[in-house]
Amino acid sequence: MKAMKITMLTDGFPVLFAKQLSQAAAAYTSEIRIIWEERNIISDVKSILGLMALETKKGTILTLTIDGSDEEQAIELGKLFE
Amino acid sequence: MEQTKLKFSEKLGYGVGDMASNLIWTSAATFLTFFYTDIVGFSAAAVGTLLLIARFFDAFVDIGVGVLVDKTRSKHGKARPWLLWLAIPFGISGVLLFSAPDLGPTGSLIYAYVTYLLINIIYSGANVPYGVLNSLITQDPYERSLLNIFRMVMAIFGAVAVSTLTVPIVNGFGGGKHGWTMTFMIYGVLAAVLFLITFRTTKERVKPSVVQNVVPLRRSLKALFRNKYWAMLVAFMMLSFIMSSVNTAVNIYYAQYILEDVNLMSVLSIISFIPMLIGLLLIAPIIKKFGKRNSAIIGLVITIVGALITMIDPTNLTIVIIASVTKSLGGVPLAATMFAMLADTVEYGEWKTGMRTEGLVYSAGSFGSKAGSGLGAAIVGWMLAFGGYVGGQEHISESARSSILFMYIYLPIIISALMVVILYFYKLDKQFPQIVKELEEAKNM
Numbered sequence: 001m002k003a004m005k006i007t008m009l010t011d012g013f014p015v016l017f018a019k020q021l022s023q024a025a026a027a028y029t030s031e032i033r034i035i036w037e038e039r040n041i042i043s044d045v046k047s048i049l050g051l052m053a054l055e056t057k058k059g060t061i062l063t064l065t066i067d068g069s070d071e072e073q074a075i076e077l078g079k080l081f082e
Numbered sequence: 083m084e085q086t087k088l089k090f091s092e093k094l095g096y097g098v099g100d101m102a103s104n105l106i107w108t109s110a111a112t113f114l115t116f117f118y119t120d121i122v123g124f125s126a127a128a129v130g131t132l133l134l135i136a137r138f139f140d141a142f143v144d145i146g147v148g149v150l151v152d153k154t155r156s157k158h159g160k161a162r163p164w165l166l167w168l169a170i171p172f173g174i175s176g177v178l179l180f181s182a183p184d185l186g187p188t189g190s191l192i193y194a195y196v197t198y199l200l201i202n203i204i205y206s207g208a209n210v211p212y213g214v215l216n217s218l219i220t221q222d223p224y225e226r227s228l229l230n231i232f233r234m235v236m237a238i239f240g241a242v243a244v245s246t247l248t249v250p251i252v253n254g255f256g257g258g259k260h261g262w263t264m265t266f267m268i269y270g271v272l273a274a275v276l277f278l279i280t281f282r283t284t285k286e287r288v289k290p291s292v293v294q295n296v297v298p299l300r301r302s303l304k305a306l307f308r309n310k311y312w313a314m315l316v317a318f319m320m321l322s323f324i325m326s327s328v329n330t331a332v333n334i335y336y337a338q339y340i341l342e343d344v345n346l347m348s349v350l351s352i353i354s355f356i357p358m359l360i361g362l363l364l365i366a367p368i369i370k371k372f373g374k375r376n377s378a379i380i381g382l383v384i385t386i387v388g389a390l391i392t393m394i395d396p397t398n399l400t401i402v403i404i405a406s407v408t409k410s411l412g413g414v415p416l417a418a419t420m421f422a423m424l425a426d427t428v429e430y431g432e433w434k435t436g437m438r439t440e441g442l443v444y445s446a447g448s449f450g451s452k453a454g455s456g457l458g459a460a461i462v463g464w465m466l467a468f469g470g471y472v473g474g475q476e477h478i479s480e481s482a483r484s485s486i487l488f489m490y491i492y493l494p495i496i497i498s499a500l501m502v503v504i505l506y507f508y509k510l511d512k513q514f515p516q517i518v519k520e521l522e523e524a525k526n527m
Contacts, residue, residue: 014520015291015292016523048293049293049435049436052436053435
């Protein structure tokens with residue numbers, strides 16, 4: 001299991017970013033989740049609707065967790081938040 | 083963005099669907115009470131209860147239909163199949179409604195409940211998908227307005243036709259129960275044919291961009307309440323329907339007690355119909371130039387001016403006519419744009435939440451308009467009571483007179499101003515091209 005902190009660059013997940021992220025995540029077999037501790041919400045990163053349901057603000061801090069055989073590679077997803 | 087210019091035949095084909103609705107629905111609204119009390123012989127109280135129960139029932143049916151439309155995936159599309167399925171049942175239910183088989187007093191009343199609730203269900207089942215269809219035919223915001231204008235013009239023709247022709251046709255068939263049933267056979271056949279024309283001539287082109295599969299209701303409801311422009315439009319439509327239903331209901335009191343001639347009521351109605359019809363035929367270039375929201379604001383300002391004109395001398399018929407024509411012209415942009423704006427909130431919702439739920443957006447929107455009509459009618463009653471109005475007298479008290487003047491002049495000003503405030507925050511016209519572009523990109527990713 002890998003985890004990293006990510007910081008939102010936008011208010012919420014705009015449709016194009018959500019699509020890009022969910023598609024990129026779908027390429028891995030690992031379970032990939034975003035945890036929003038403040039609100040107690042866990043979203044499946046492979047689900048575009050799950051991402052778009054997160055009403056974060058710009059600067060909100062989230063945790064990206066990856067659990068599975070290709071977690072070493074999948075942690076690359078964090079780069080999409082840079 | 084798909085910039086297909088729709089053919090005249092498709093726009094007309096869409097428009098006649100609302101004529102179909104009006105042939106049965108407006109005639110039911112206009113004549114059913116009379117039919118029940120004077121032809122069938124029910125008491126007015128029994129009829130009142132029936133209509134009230136149906137109204138409550140109706141609101142829920144609408145939302146249910148909206149949810150079903152969102153789940154529909156047929157080879158004919160999402161909304162169109164409903165027109166195909168329900169065109170003929172709609173016509174038949176109209177005939178059943180205006181038939182009164184001899185079943186004894188209890189039996190007749192049960193028959194009335196069954197047939198009236200049945201037509202409510204079928205009407206919702208056709209009318210909600212019909213509204214949704216606008217958002218599925220095209221994504222071009224201007225073409226959506228044009229579709230809506232065709233719809234409104236056809237609806238007015240239908241309404242005028244049934245209000246003027248029904249009684250002569252009924253009498254032509256010899257009047258009585260037989261006359262009414264025969265008349266509605268004609269209306270029923272026409273309505274079915276017109277709905278089928280809408281089915282045949284229109285095409286659903288807009289497909290979801292983000293998710294294709296059906297979204298569970300719990301999620302789509304949550305998404306609906308994140309759609310701020312939808313919420314604004316529901317409030318906007320509610321206010322608009324309050325205003326028009328107060329206006330309709332207060333006309334007769336205004337004619338009777340302010341202008342002191344009750345016969346002027348029909349004059350007041352006609353002079354609000356004709357400018358509306360002419361205005362709708364001419365409004366398209368204005369919407370093209372200024373957009374829906376700005377056109378609506380212009381219309382509301384004109385409505386306020388119309389109400390202010392009345393103040394010059396509320397008892398002078400010439401001034402009241404000039405004011406009514408002005409108010410009616412101010413209403414044109416609203417009639418032309420309101421449902422088209424509602425259609426645009428479908429894309430905003432999809433862009434914001436990923437879920438495209440035309441059925442829910444429309445049915446919950448029309449819930450607002452129905453609540454508004456109901457509230458408007460109630461407001462008239464409350465205001466008259468507040469003014470100490472007592473009916474059936476030669477003269478009314480000064481405070482009752484003030485109530486009528488308030489509803490005729492000041493209430494439209496207040497409501498129009500509130501509507502302008504809502505539109506001030508409504509920026510979807512500007513954002514819309516970018517939203518459609520991003521949805522298109524997301525679809526192709």
